[in-house]
Amino acid sequence: MSPDALLVAEYLGRALYGGAILLIAIGIYAMVARYNLMRVLLGLALVESGVNLFLVAIGFRPEAAAPIIVGGVTDVPMVDPLPQALVLTAIVIGVGVLALAAALLIRVKETYGTLDTREVAKFLAAEPADAAPAAGTAVAGTPARETVNAGSAS
Amino acid sequence: MTSGANTLVLPIVLPLLGAFLLPLVARFGDGLARALGIVLVVVNIFLGWTLWSAVGTEAAVTALGGFEAPLGIVLYGDRLAALFVAVLAVGALIFWPRAEHGGVKAYTLTLLLVAGGSGLVLSGDLFNIFVFYEIVAVASYGLAASSGDKAGFGAALRYLVLGALGSSLVLIGIGLVYAAAGTLNLADIARLAPEKLSGTTGLAAFLLLVLGFGVKAELFPVNTWVPEVYAAAPMRVTAILAGVVSKLAMVVILRLLVLVFHDPAAISLLMAVAIVTIVAGEFAAYRASDLNRTFAYSSIAQLGLVALALTIPATAGILAAIAVALHHAVVKPAFFVIAAKWRGPLAGLAGGARVAPAAAGLFVLLALSIIGIPPLPGFWAKLVLLGGAFDAGGAYAFAAAVVLAATVVEAAYLFRVVARIWQPAAGAKPAHFAFSDLSPALLLGVILIVATLFVAPIGTALSGAAASAADAGSYVARVLPGRM
Amino acid sequence: MHGYGRTTASLLFLAGLVVMLYALFQALPFGAAPMQVGQEIVSRAPGETGAANIVTAILLGYRGFDTLGEVTILFVAATAAGLILSGAGAGDLPKAPGGFILKAAADLLFPFLVVLGAYIILHGHLTPGGGFQGGAIMAAAFFIPLLASPTSPLNHSTAALVEGFAGTAFIVIGLASLMWGEAFLTPFLGKGTLGDLFSAGSLPLLYLAIGLKVGSELAGLMARIVEVGGKS
Structure with missing residues (x-):
């Protein structure tokens, strides 16, 4: 490994790890600084990107090729392929979770008419006493709060 | 490798296939x-x-x-894994979702929960x-969010955000472990841990994973979702x-502790988390104003007990953890069955014993067991835990004292409810239980007595x-026979 | 709990986290990670799996079980989103048609996107890409027409059919090896010549199943959100 490559690796390393930390920090800041659920989800996406950047950066090695064999040549040094595979998995998982979050967000907005985290928290913390006296009288399961059209259709 | 070992994958892929x-x-x-x-859940049992x-x-x-191993993914099936595969399937069978709470989609999600949970305990990677x-x-x-209850969506979204943030922490933790040890196989990490993961990196990775x-x-402190979700989700999901x-x-967490993180600092960290969880859980349960939240917070405290048990060295700790966990797995769902009918403020429960004597009787039985009155199983679970803690001495003795104090709080809030149930009704009477409402809890009560x-x-x-x-x-030797 | 106290506490937590991560990452040897397992896989993958793309060899071979889980998570998310949205109001907002440019482009792009998606899926074991990337492009092919003319909905029933069969195919391919006394997901079929389209045994079959499943899942998921999303 040449000294140049080492120097490049050092600067690249700082940039990548620093970038990952920055993304995570911006993401968490976005999640806590404002009281909007949409921003919370965007922040979450940033945090996930930061984590993925960190993971993929772990596999870096100086002067190594992408882990694909071209023309049957197998003896070139390659970067670690494992973190790349992990990141692919992690990205797909993140997509699934965010899509579900978006679906929930739509229902939250529809149900409470707001995306303000404080309003939602207030609603959740409300004592069931506010809504119903003593035990439910009729419907099993959810007498305390009004039931909106339940997702029973398939 | 025997062909029998290949069937280890079945408790994961059969429910998965069914879900698809x-x-x-x-x-x-x-x-x-x-x-x-x-049928698939029964097959899993x-x-x-x-x-x-x-x-x-x-x-x-x-x-x-x-x-x-360590190139590919291994499944490791010991009795612990077998036990939890079966317990998860039994739980899903008893509390199979009702048609009105999501229908086929809820059945699919439950099967996926069973598949994922089985994978969680069987995987060695x-x-x-x-x-x-x-x-x-x-x-x-x-x-x-499947109840259709208004609070469900908000609670589920907050749960999701916290959970996704937690998953990001887990990923950073896994990244740190991989950067230090260069492998993901638990046995391989266990082999390399003393050399590569003993310093701050290892401790930080453990903190992030926990x-x-x-x-x-x-x-x-990542349990704020518990009371919200347990109050809003359908009882069967809760x-x-x-x-x-x-x-x-x-x-x-048990596997991580046993195999990878034996560092005293890691152990004391988990112990501190466990003690705070127990104390916070029991006091919040004492202050809760309805049954559902009382049990939600009590559930937090019980899991704190499990975590505390895990910090006790060697077999004694793990035995205590399994015992407390299993006992809680029988008792708490039964409590939630009762809470699903008896909603609203605790004062409204007066007269419950007259309206629903079976539910009231069951409540007393469950309360006695969770507090730890002999000869009920809860007594033995706590005895094993306290015995292990006192044997280990030092900080564990302090932890044991905390457990005893927490038990007093637990007894106070549970007997407060029992006393309330036996009071004469004032105003509206608590709900009556149809047999089908109470039957899952009665079944669990029978299991408790057996x-x-x-x-x-x-x-x-x-x-x-x-x-x-x-x-x-033996874990490392079984997974990596050639690399010891 | 709310107000300044919460913000200050969160910012303090954030600062602590940044300092901790900085210290941790600083201590990690960049570019010199141990690469224990990685190196061994790089040297053994071509012979053991026949895939020229080593990331694919890991995704479908060495860590094929992770990939099954990954496909499952998309399925879980799609099912859960369907459950959550099934009671939602069906988008009262008038759905504006996409305009001439989008409509024309959607019609034009559709065949190209399908072909490109199929190409990327089928060459996943040779070049960068594979079932997930190709599946996402396939989903886009079906999703863009939906943006162009929102009134003609996606056929969810067909999507569910494709999804179900593709998921089943993945598991059946995995289970097939169990019958020959091998472990779940053991690759079979000939490995062929490294770098050929028909090589790497059963891995391209898995990618095909993944591509179809991911494509139908993502298209269905996005369509559902669009269908109810008009309202909020």
């Missing part, structure tokens, strides 16, 4: 989909039982895809564990989440499971 097929089967009727789902009887002290190991943890997590976000998995395991799923995350009669053989069996789960050397 369920939407197609539902074209021929929802009842058929429901039946298929229930059978598979768990078969695995339990097939593995003695020697665990079954299979290298998936034929790629030997850190990243694979994360993947199954996510399956369990996403399925529970969906189920948490915080991440702690979301499901209801550990302080019962599964509180009763079983939370313990699956504990099994992961367990009381067979405490000795159950204790012996669990000791065996705990001893093999505590044996890190």
